[in-house]
Amino acid sequence: MVNFQELDAKWQQAWREAKLFEAEPDGRQKFYLTVAYPYVSGPMHVGHGRTYTVPDVISRYKRMRGYNVLFPMAYHFTGTPIVGAAKRVARREPQFIKVLTERYGVSGDEFKKFEDPHYFANHWAKVSDLSYRKGMEWLGYSIDWRREFTTVDPHYSRFITWQYHKLMEAGLIVKGEHPVKWCPRCQNPVTDHDLLDGEGVGIVEFTLLKYRLGDYVLPAATLRPETVFGVTNLWLNPNVEYVLAEVDGERWVVSREAVEKLREQGREVGEVQKFSTRELMGKEIEVPLTHKRVLILPAPFVDPDNATGVVGSVPAHAPYDYVALLELQKKPEPLKQWGTDPAAVQKLGAISLIEVRGFGESPAVDVVKRMKIKSQTDPKLEEATAEVYRNEFAKGVMRDWVPKYGGMQVSEAKAQVRDDLVFSGEAAAMYEFSAKPVTCRCGAKCCVRLVKDQWFLNYADEAWKEKARACLAQMHLVPPETRAQFEHVVGWLHEWPCTRHIGMGTVAPWDSNWMIESLSDSTIYMAYYTVSHILKTVEPDKLTDEVFDHIFLGKGDAAAIARVTGIEEQKLRAMRGEFEYWYPLDYRMSANELIPNHLTFFTFHHALLFPQKHWPRGIASFGIAVLEGQKMSSSRGNIVAINEAVRKYGADAVRLYLMSTVEPWQDFDWRAHEADAMLRHLERFYAQAQEIVALPAPGRPSLGLPERWMLSKLQRHVREATEALEGFEVRKALQHALFSLMQDLRWYLKRARGDEACAYVLKRVLDTWVRLLAPFAPHTCEELWHQMGKEGFVSLTPWPKVEEGIIDRAAEFAEDYLAGISDDISNILRAVKIERPTRICLYVAQDWKWRAYRMALERVRAGRVEVKELLREVERGLGLRLYTADLAKFLHRVVQEFRAMHEERLAELAGVELDEFQVLFDATGFLSKQFGAGVKIFMADDATRYDPQDRAQLSKPMRPAIHVE
């Protein structure tokens, strides 16, 4: 049994000592690729392994193609999840602690240190056996480790400072306000990771329509301001507490719960006093915009904790409103209690203002009837509301009677009405969670806070978008289908909040209250890699904007900058040289899910900050990874860590497996038993290779058909694998480089005689094979290369070239023919249920059939064929008259077959000379071994043939007749 782990260590050390992957600019053509650096909040698992093995395979392949390849790596520390995780440790959250100790081997005495986010991140970046650095080393990645960094290194912060100065100068950083989830107790914004409850809950914008009664304002919250034209009344919940509050100088009546929310959302809230809605019930109030007067009525369904607790009623388009109104009309008793006239309520009816295909006059009425909803507490109302809302928004049109907005699409009218009302002061905005509850890990109930003075990157800027489009247009995208999505995102992207108050990162250069957020500090770090190893040798405070201007934009004079900053001139020149050598980036790789943000930001920032000649050349987007069909989650511990996988299978089997089942852009599923199987494949390959290595060195023997076939197929696999790798199709490449080649070799070994020619072929195959697999299984291939007595590292050996001269179409044709005959025999044996045949006879079509066959073939290729005509022609050509009936039947069959064939196949048949008898005769030994029977080959017209069933007459060219017994 091979100890792959030993091979891994041996060759990793050899590479390290030879500094094999430390890339320096030189005269060769360069190839520079990067993959999104990991966000180090937990262990490196096989999902990450898939993501990072792809670029390594491509790097190794390109290196063998003669490129000077740079493949660097760093660690993303910026942002909140690491801080959040450290907080969870600080709180000693039992579940999290359990995973850390039991699953990830963190010892109890380390917890104190883990409370420091920096320590926590560093642990997963480089320290732990489960860390990214170690995982990547164990997998044998060809990374230039001298260039690694973290995004909180002071040098990197200087770089981000430079970048944001540039963006500020370009006027692309703007100020605005922005709603966030907020914990009132922690006095902090909260991310999903900080939540006990409410993960993934969105924030929706309500419009508060200001209904007026005297100097009271009742701000009714709605998601559908366009329905203001259909309002029949206002709802207040008679069972809950309302208050009268001074809000922005107006006297607002809202639920008790709403007050704090309004305050968080930046409204001036003055005196708040208890308020009895009794004095309002049954009164008339003025609707904004329409200035209609409607009744204020009681409705228990109104939720005081949703927005303001004041709701306008639009029965035609809101199922809740319709049902509540029906209930009041049926049971008017509560009305009397409030002194309201039931007759007035009876008169109220649905006012339809939206027309929707597939619904009647009032969609809400339709749906309520269809779903048989009787009460406003019926949970089915949620579903009914969703259905009405969805349909009206998507397909609805404002009815003609509606002033100004009549005829408009609902989706358009909604925004228009809102904007108009906000502008006129008749409405305001309020944010609310799309679902509840939302609870912080500290236990407090969260709310929506409107953050003022938030900084945005203005991706809405049209000139910037144009540059991004131009950059996108010149990039090669893998897979090409992603282009539509990219283009769409560029158009749709608008202001992106680029700063945060919490988390690790670089302080915003213009406002020290803020930090640059994680997706905004990782847009151009590919440029940083080109010089990071030299930057490390410079004091960070010497890294002024002038330095980066010089390195990346060629501004200024190295000598002068050296004088001002105190950085050695030679270092400045070296850095400028590195950047100019490596840039532009050839490929950026990242996940599919990052297309709408990171990958598009990357495009925007490069397009803006760098001259066109330094724009990136390509993007490859990858699919996600799951574990036995289940989502992997580091924080819950259901992962296969790289460390575990490599210990079990060795680096190469893991790499091969990760590359073999799907292409990079497809979703990957890790299944242990398939990984097991891959290890066995690798072992088989290794054993096979060693057998070949052990064969005595052959001379230059002459080659038989199987030999020529094997070498020809080898060339085909080289070609296929090469083309596949050029398109990042690692699975397809492996399909050829590993599986197909293995299969062909098996066939060849059955056919071969084990002579000198065989040894010669096997050695040649192995020489190519090891190189084909080297990008995928570098350790095993290095070892074999060494065992083969080759000089140097296979990692730097030229990639195999397709030797056109060795492609032997005739040999492939003959061998395919033979395999087909072998299959036919098996098929017959199965059909007649003979398991152990004693005798097999093959009858090869005689000369006249071949000549007729060729004539028919030519006629079919030339165009339309009349069998009658062809028959005459063939008779003439063959000088045969006696067999007209047979000939006619034969030609008919043959022509029919040809007609169903592809042009290419016909051309091939016409172009190849095949001596059927010779091929079969030479393969007699092989066939009789295959079937364990005596095998005889006859010409069909051989008078002395053994043919008890008179089968010979059935022979056709390419289909010899067969007799078995």
Add this chain to the structure above:
RNA sequence: GCGGGGGUAGCCAAGCCCGGUUAAAGGCGCCAGACUCAAGAUCUGGUCUCGUAGGAGUUCGGGGGUUCAAAUCCCCUCCCCCGCACCA
């Protein structure tokens, strides 16, 4: 809802752009045989249905169409996945 991507045999997946060489590569799983004291590994064969002759029949989410011919082209429909912003 919007934008993007998919639905192929027990599972994963190729093929689809450029219709015929495709009952449809390869891997996994499963079955049988060889080897072995046995198991595992390995090797060989099989794995839609039927078949005493290399064949026939029915398949590529569902329905319809174009064509001599459709997994592949067109139309309709159902279902699944990803993203939709402060989450990296």
